[in-house]
Amino acid sequence: MRSPSPSRSPGHQLIDVAAAGVNFADLHVTEGGYIADVPLPYIPGNEVVGRLAGRRVVALTRGGGYAQRTRAHRATTFAVPDDIDDHTALALTLQGNSAWHLVHTVLRLQPGESVIVPAAAGGVGSLAVQLAKRAGARVIAMASTGPKRELARQLGADTVVDSTSPTLAADLAEASGGAAAALEMTGGATLHATLAALAPFGRMAVFGGTSGLETTVGVRDLMAAGKTVTGFWLPLLYTRRGVLRESMDALFAAVRDQDLTVPTPAVYPLEDAARAHTDIAARRTTGKVVLAVSA
Known part of the structure; x- marks a missing residue:
């Protein structure tokens, strides 16, 4: 599955997705109750971890995360330090x-x-x-x-x-x-x-x-x-220059200093995205919910 590009502006970059985060916003989109209008066709997923030009990154997107590849703006794409694992980085991106x-x-x-x-x-x-x-x-x-x-x-x-x-x-x-x-x-x-x-x-x-x-x-x-x-x-903060980069750095530092613990995530294969949504809606999950994306 490949994501339709939310934009083809020069500020967007193509990311090879390793995992996508699942959030209540994704449920609201599929139920037609999201805070913003969503153009169709649409692939859910507002955060991913993966690789960009060989570098590990996390990114906030405006949809399109449940895919092998997606586009994200460089202003909401952040390098992941070597000592932070993928799932921890993903938990810190939207929810953190x-x-x-x-x-x-x-x-x-x-x-x-x-x-x-x-x-x-x-x-x-x-x-x-x-x-x-x-x-x-x-x-x-x-x-x-x-x-x-x-x-x-x-x-x-x-x-x-x-x-x-x-x-x-x-x-x-x-x-x-x-x-x-x-x-x-x-x-x-x-x-x-x-x-x-x-x-x-x-x-x-x-x-x-x-x-x-x-x-x-x-x-x-x-x-x-x-x-x-x-x-x-x-x-609302996506276009505020440097604001999210500063908070991402602070969150990475808090994990590194052991001041912040990310609970063990619930991981589902991408093809089980519907089950992940059902479990979140039924309040059966704790911590971060992750979709593992196959190459």
């Missing part, structure tokens, strides 16, 4: 950069603050837990099963809450004591429970809507407690 910028660029977490992290055993969440701890924050993690909650604890979460609890709002409020900040990627009742658990002047960064529910937040509620809700979409 998302976690980094949610923690540092959007929420601007400060030492001593408390933060709520959803899906704390997932690709973004598992890294956000560690990056928040590294920033000196107290982490209240949410996860749906016992093993996932245990993984969140192992990654450094101070408190762990069952995200499927019928009393989630009360559980989060008790666990956080009024959080300074929160990440949110579900929508619906989970968004409202998380927002309610924020202290006055608390801030929330919304980076997904996995429930598929269009969620309304009352302006009066925000005003009454001085809370802030900010949206985040990683492609």
